[in-house]
Amino acid sequence: MDSNSNNGTKSIKKKVVDQLVQGYEFATQLQLLLSHHHSKNHIDQTRILSGGPDPVDELIAKILGSFHKTISVLDSFDPVADVSVPIAVEGSWNASCGDDSTAPPSCNGGDSGDSKKRLGVGKGKRGCYTRKKRSHTWTVKARRIEDRYAWRKYGQKEILNTTFPRSYFRCTHKPTQGCKATKQVQKQEQDPETFQITYIGYHTCTATDQTHAKTEPFDDEIIMDSDNTMAATMAQHDHANAKVQDQENNISSVTVVGAGNVKEEENNNGENKEHCEASSRGEEFSLVWQDMMMFDDQHHQNNYYRGDTSIPSHHLAFDNDHFSSLFDSYCAYEGTSAI
DNA sequence: TGTATTTGACCAAC
């Protein structure tokens, strides 16, 4: 291919993306301002009135969603291109063998998940992959490891200085849809009934099969960690809202731990709490937005799958709480760091 | 018989 035209296209795309990202940020800031303005009464109002989502939030959410989807489309259009879109900047997926379309030529295959076909290469090729240094990660504490997605366990490992082994799961849809989402589950030493679940990457699968969806998603989960400043900060500022949620969900505590570095998190064993790590802000937007979109979508999907089109009131309340607290928190975060 | 889990081995990062 003509490298000049290719570079030109990349340049144009980069500009387009930059503009979109900027618009995305502005829209976010607008929502933050508006959200913050009435956030104090928002939760109570939502619960008392049960009147559905706030129209302002809803509108801006649509704007943000439009930006995000556009950026995502542009980004996914040429995943190899060097476009510094905040979405997946640091979190860009390192290629795993047969795990990613961006896999290097050395990893033959590129088919997602049909690893048996790669056996022809020989046993020496076993373990051909590139470890994910960092990705979109966030951690929750939960008393159940089940969530709304179908996972397949692919490994278990004894981890140094831990009592319980760590289990590794990947999305069941990886072979069929190339979904890259994985999660690691580790039982808490302090509280063996609680699991620390680290999610790595987002689901790219359509996840139409919701057979494994738990009946009451998120009831006992707390987002306690992320690979980005905003979400980590959110977790901190979310504390107050989380406490409200805790009471509803019967959870005793919320912990904010080191961001993005699982290893560090483990080594410090929670001592390095409230650590925030500088990261791309766009990525933060992305993560928050995907978090919200995923949450919203899944509620609907789950309910439709179960033939239940009515969303339980406590889920609705949680939606609004969740959205509100996310943005409130980010608002506070933005207030402490120069834009 | 097909699918999911277990577990030892392999490999990259540190």
Place this chain on the structure above:
DNA sequence: GTTGGTCAAATACA
């Protein structure tokens, strides 16, 4: 060299 993440054959299960 150590450690953690992943692979894939073996095994278990429905």
